[in-house]
Amino acid sequence: MDEFDLIRRFFVRNGVPGVPGVVAASGVHAGAILGPGDDCALLAATTTAAARFAVTTDLLVDGVHFFSDVDPRSLGHKALAVNLSDLAAMGARPVAYLLALALPRPDIEWLEAFASGMHALADRYEIELVGGDTTRGPLAIAITALGEVDPAAALRRDRARPGDDIWVSGCLGAAAFAVRERLRGHPLPAVHAALTRLEKPVPQVELGLELAKLSAQGLVHAAIDLSDGLAGDLSHILARSGAAMVSSIGAALWAEALPSHECLSGLVPEDRHDLMLFGGDDYELLLTAPTMARGVLERLGGLHRIGVLDARPEMRLQDGSGGERVLPNRAYQHFRSESDRL
């Protein structure tokens, strides 16, 4: 058994290396007809005739997306979580994923922890690793996730309209706070809850599926997951929706409505707002919806109404006393900003 047989052992769970990795198609949702070990995996969508595949890929690189000393179990979790977050932001049900992994050497302890973090999250959504590629090289992790969604229900970025309410799930700013504290050399225990938010983000898959049902009824217009900060990610919705309408579209955000993580409570308001607006790695969902959806969105729980879309071509932050500042539509130049989606 050579080094890479050993590596394969941690990732291929449908039998030992060399044994066909045929996975029975699940009766519940889409599944793999043929898993790892062949030239390709074969996937079938089985829920409904209208279902289609949503597919996304994210690349995590040492020193850009994570600190070099990150716990490998957390890293395995996060590498998959950021992809599931993209599926959630599309309203797609996760089906399967592939892993392309470059690592400097086959460190068994590291691999075991990395794989266990990834598998634990995969198990939560009953999805399997159906293929991949490993190679020696500077540590880099590219996961491709596939999900299933009815295109008529998909949570797209280009359907927001002036007059829509802006909603966000959960609370914001904790992951960016953890990065900032770490870069300032502050001890980790003081920011433990924030570090958990940074290293073990929870993809909003269930919420995405609920929102997709509402999207099919016209009760949600657009959505995106928050990976690069609220301002930057909202600007993607504005750019694509404005282009689709061939018209300008902007946003007013209410400073006092932004849901900040409790670890930000000791900060002055401007500092807190900056972390929430420009910090990355929150992996909450941002959505826009018509006003008639307020009741149903409030009943979902965990959503905060934080502003409104209008026809002014920019994003503004409004305080309670009538003050307003125009927001840049770029994420902060922190360690996540050196990457972008195609």
Next chain:
Amino acid sequence: MDEFDLIRRFFVRNGVPGVPGVVAASGVHAGAILGPGDDCALLAATTTAAARFAVTTDLLVDGVHFFSDVDPRSLGHKALAVNLSDLAAMGARPVAYLLALALPRPDIEWLEAFASGMHALADRYEIELVGGDTTRGPLAIAITALGEVDPAAALRRDRARPGDDIWVSGCLGAAAFAVRERLRGHPLPAVHAALTRLEKPVPQVELGLELAKLSAQGLVHAAIDLSDGLAGDLSHILARSGAAMVSSIGAALWAEALPSHECLSGLVPEDRHDLMLFGGDDYELLLTAPTMARGVLERLGGLHRIGVLDARPEMRLQDGSGGERVLPNRAYQHFRSESDRL
């Protein structure tokens, strides 16, 4: 426009950044309902009700899979070609692909050449880049390719049987010869044809589609693409097919039937055989088929019958005078061997 807007410009061809990348679903084959610019791409299979998605990912790393001074246009071609080769080895029709790219800095000239090489190959198969991710980091390229295939026609690795003929397409050894000459410091013009085979491999997509039709009729049993050398790749078919049968399966290869590339003509036979058996990067298709398929496979053209499967648990190379040597089932430890598929 920041650096990454500039990068995006080279890869997103369905409109300018910020404009919805909606791609009309093709009437001919599967296509993208929603292309780049959202959280996920949406894909539909449209050819037949039985069609399913085949999905594969390959990661190319600087210094492991290519020389650092490789022509970026060739690299763009090859990064996509190796994935299309996996689709070909499954008998799948290419549908779409995603790119995860880490690069040290946004070098516009490099990116333009890389993208043009990739797009030129994509155009040949009428497939689109439907999503991706770019980041700063040591040069690494992970492409995920999706294809469409009827599972009943798919060219799997685990259906080979003793008594099958072994066939291979094209000619072998040229890419490994180019690597060897380069590592020995020999001038490139002397191995130009070989270098083209290494840097601009042609994925056998059309052949894979023809073989899939035969597979559906039981006239092809198993197939794999040759990325790590004939011996190593044949051993994958033997391992998976043997496990599927719970029985031993081996192979006799005929030294004089192996189709060597003309650039190997000056070498002594043992040298030539080693490059063909253990050299990588040929990207030809290796298949096994029942004897009754001989006529139809010969009529396809370009296929060579190079041996036969039997029930002895190993691979042997037989020469014309009754001599036989047992082959190790591992690829050579050349620069490609530090990677493996899951």
